[in-house]
Amino acid sequence: MASHSRFIREPKTVAIVGCPFSGGQPKPGVDKGPIHLVEAGLISQFEGLGWNVKFEGHHQFEDIKTNDDPPVGILKNPKLVSRVTESIAKVVGEHVKNGELAVTLGGDHSLAMGTISGTLSTHPEACVIWVDAHADINTIESTGSGNIHGMPVSFLLGLGSKVPEFSWVKPLLKPENLVYIGLRDVDAGEKAILRDNKIKAFSMHEVDRYGIGKVVEMALDHVNPNRDRPIHLSFDVDALDPTVAPSTGTPVRGGLTFREGHFICEAIYETGLLVALDLMEVNPSLEDEASVKQTVAVGCSLLRSGLGETLL
Numbered sequence: 001m002a003s004h005s006r007f008i009r010e011p012k013t014v015a016i017v018g019c020p021f022s023g024g025q026p027k028p029g030v031d032k033g034p035i036h037l038v039e040a041g042l043i044s045q046f047e048g049l050g051w052n053v054k055f056e057g058h059h060q061f062e063d064i065k066t067n068d069d070p071p072v073g074i075l076k077n078p079k080l081v082s083r084v085t086e087s088i089a090k091v092v093g094e095h096v097k098n099g100e101l102a103v104t105l106g107g108d109h110s111l112a113m114g115t116i117s118g119t120l121s122t123h124p125e126a127c128v129i130w131v132d133a134h135a136d137i138n139t140i141e142s143t144g145s146g147n148i149h150g151m152p153v154s155f156l157l158g159l160g161s162k163v164p165e166f167s168w169v170k171p172l173l174k175p176e177n178l179v180y181i182g183l184r185d186v187d188a189g190e191k192a193i194l195r196d197n198k199i200k201a202f203s204m205h206e207v208d209r210y211g212i213g214k215v216v217e218m219a220l221d222h223v224n225p226n227r228d229r230p231i232h233l234s235f236d237v238d239a240l241d242p243t244v245a246p247s248t249g250t251p252v253r254g255g256l257t258f259r260e261g262h263f264i265c266e267a268i269y270e271t272g273l274l275v276a277l278d279l280m281e282v283n284p285s286l287e288d289e290a291s292v293k294q295t296v297a298v299g300c301s302l303l304r305s306g307l308g309e310t311l312l
């Protein structure tokens with residue numbers, strides 16, 4: 001077992017990319033997620049695991065001017081989401097190029113358009129493991145909500161009609177380099193997209209049938225058969241059951257248990273191939289104070305598992 005990623009330089013450094021951003025969906029508060037995660041002690045927790053921690057404060061998106069941001073079709077805030085994710089792509093790309101583990105704190109999941117673009121700019125052969133209740137693969141044609149956090153994967157794959165505002169997104173992700181775990185709320189149009197593009201997905205049905213250990217192994221066999229390619233893990237906290245992570249904008253019952261979520265992060269760390277990790281959709285404005293505390297704490301502990309925290 002590698003002690004940490006073979007793509008990470010010594011002394012091993014984690015760069016925290018705090019993204020207080022909510023423009024990919026309509027519920028206020030998800031922009032406070034990163035602030036709560038850091039205030040809960042994430043930096044000292046990472047240091048406790050032996051990492052050098054780089055954190056220069058949360059990114060400020062206020063200066064991204066979007067006075068004039070009319071919808072494209074039904075897509076909401078296209079200009080804002082495009083500019084924010086483009087800036088995050090550069091930041092994450094820079095960290096990954098430097099051999100630092102990029103940990104991005106969301107914020108809504110539209111941010112992954114940026115984080116994954118950043119990873120692929122340095123490692124075009126990287127694979128993506130997307131852990132979520134949702135597939136987030138709607139196109140401008142298929143989206144029913146117009147919320148861009150339900151669409152980042154289609155942009156990364158280059159599916160659907162091109163939206164000029166997002167022309168900076170290079171379709172570098174190949175369908176065979178993507179795998180999902182935890183799906184249970186997939187729109188009809190998204191199911192067709194997954195089928196047509198032969199994208200591998202392990203829904204909660206497969207988690208129940210095979211157990212999480214086997215599912216992670218099968219997921220890795222699919223995207224990383226020789227265990228030699230960099231891994232980008234994009235974790236939407238709503239993959240967890242709402243009893244485990246209640247404070248999130250689009251909760252769906254029947255999700256991953258506390259241990260199943262952590263097992264995924266532990267197993268990916270153990271590959272020694274992790275180069276970037278996202279934790280998205282923690283919304284501290286939703287549910288009561290105890291639920292917020294619980295969700296933030298689970299977020300921190302998922303991240304620690306991804307950075308090598310072990311049980312023994």
Ligand SMILES: NC(=[NH2+])NCCC[C@H](N)C(=O)O
Nearest residue numbers: 109134138145147149150250
């Ligand atoms: N990142 C998320 N929580 N995405 C939820 C997406 C829900 C729905 N499929 C939509 O397109 O709007």
Ligand SMILES: [Mn+2]
Nearest residue numbers: 133134236238
């Ligand atoms: Mn989700």
Ligand SMILES: [Mn+2]
Nearest residue numbers: 109132136236
């Ligand atoms: Mn998501």
